[in-house]
Amino acid sequence: MSSQREENPQRQWSLQDFEIGKPLGKGKFGRVYLAREIKSKYVVALKVLYKEQIEKYRLHHQLRREMEIQTGLRHPNVLRLYGWFHDAERIYLILEYAHGGELYRLLRKTGHLREKQAATYIASLTQALAYCHQKHVIHRDIKPENLLLDHEGRLKIADFGWSVQSSLKRHTMCGTLDYLAPEMVENKAHDYAVDNWTLGVLCYEFLYGIPPFEAENQKDTFRRIIKVDLSFPSIPNVSADAKDLISRLLVKDSSKRLSLQKILEHPWINKNADPTGTCPK
Ligand code: AMP
16 A cells, blocks of 8 residues: 555545454544555554544644654654545544554553563664654654554554654643653753653663652652652662663753664663564563
8 A cells, every 4th residue: 555655645545445344442532443445455554533522622733743744754663654534524544553552551461571672672762763853853752652563563653643843942841741851841942852861761661660750649750850860679670781771861961861873882772672673572
């Protein structure tokens, strides 16, 4: 189907082009179904959003932005958006199918990940973010729920709802608390380095099973983020290399955080990440 789109980018899709299969999940604004394009037999995920909901929450601009950004991105670790169409009540997004589902589910099932698994995901994420940053896209909402896995366990960044395409510093307050960089919590100008902070938070959560600044309430999480109140529990036993990488990413001064290039050169990544990016459970 991708080649069909590339040959004919103006192609107008409609529901008649697809056979609808089992539901894959339910999001805030609609459901996602397994589907197959009838002509090519190409398997996709069809995300169905209700226009009424989108309008009620005034999300149409954000959604359009998400769709435009994601359509332009081509990277093995970024979920493809092949196209979209709508009818009177619904908007349909034609998405790459991620057979392995949410990384979040895997993390909750196993408690925490093995170092090789965690390093492979961090390397894949770093490569995907380097690509996005090159395209002037800051994701800003990277969290395990927005990370999907394909049939080979390859990580795919999904959900560009909060991302911003701009080379300018941003002043907007958004994102999920636990993963927010101090400059976002304090509502200060922020740039690409917010995604580098989030890599540190995710690396911690992959290895320990909980995000590093988790607290009883939002106010305490805010406080812990601003102070960079970071500690490493003794259980599970995590390597010194991994802790070193996390400590170099969870740095208050955004200009002093390890760059994406330096993450890929870090000994923990070198020793543990699978170069193919695939990761059997
Ligand atoms: P969302 O509305 O994007 O939060 O999606 C709801 C649920 O559907 C997610 O939690 C996933 O489990 C599933 N899902 C979404 N997109 C895909 C996809 N491209 N491939 C497979 N499952 C998906």
